[in-house]
Amino acid sequence: MQKLTTCHFFYVALSYGCAGMSMLAMAGYVYWQSLKTKQQLKQWFANESNTKK
């Protein structure tokens, strides 16, 4: 019974580990999107002001 419980914990830990990593990766992707958007807008406004000059 003890061996079975230890074995079950392995599957539980692996499940939460995989899901946690996937969710962290997605949160990282959101952060990357925010940086990318800021960079794109900065670039666009810089180009815009150069064109006006």
Added chain:
Amino acid sequence: MKLFYALGNPQTFYKLADQLTQKLGFMALVILLTGWGWGLLFAPPDYQQGDAVRIMYLHVPAAMLSLSIYAFMALAAFVVLVWRIKVAGSLMRASAQVGALLTFIALITGSLWGKPTWGTWWVWDARLTSELILLMIYVGLLALAQQLGNNASADKIIAIICWVGVIDLPIIHFSVKWWNTLHQGSTLTVFAKPKIHSSMLYPLLISLLGLALFCAWLILSLSKYAILQKEYQKDWVAKLCKN
């Protein structure tokens, strides 16, 4: 209807999404950790499955949300097709990304739960197969979105394909009733009394709420950045950047 049209305005939607995402992320984290902590540390083990049942607090919310997010995406697709609202297009694309993640988690955790309880990682059972098809539909929509670019006509094509995929939702939901499956029947239903004891039900509902809020945070965050990228030539974006 007034609220519907107000939310269809990119500027109004952006402001609302920005306010909501500031609070939603933290709330989701606290509720999710409470639900999972309760499920992992304090909920009792199952009399047959032992501690393997603790995967339920992750697998069941992920599987339920993988279907709910597709239904939400189909609703956004309907708005794209009927009213041609840009915000709905962004919500539809963001939902596809989050839905694919949740379906992936549901399949992986289901497989890891299947090994100690059924003795196998995978069977070509109706529920598992239809959920795998859902992941393929999500990935197909994402590939199509990547290929077609971020514009109104691309949104229309994605919305049509999205509606073709809706046929998979009732198949997934009723698969355990229509066919003889290894997968068990529904544990939680909207109207019927839950089939599990309250000591397991409460952490399960809290985990479901936490994961739902996390998904809402992801969808709103991704849509607001998509809207900024689409609307970069508009005055309100220029004002926002100056502030």
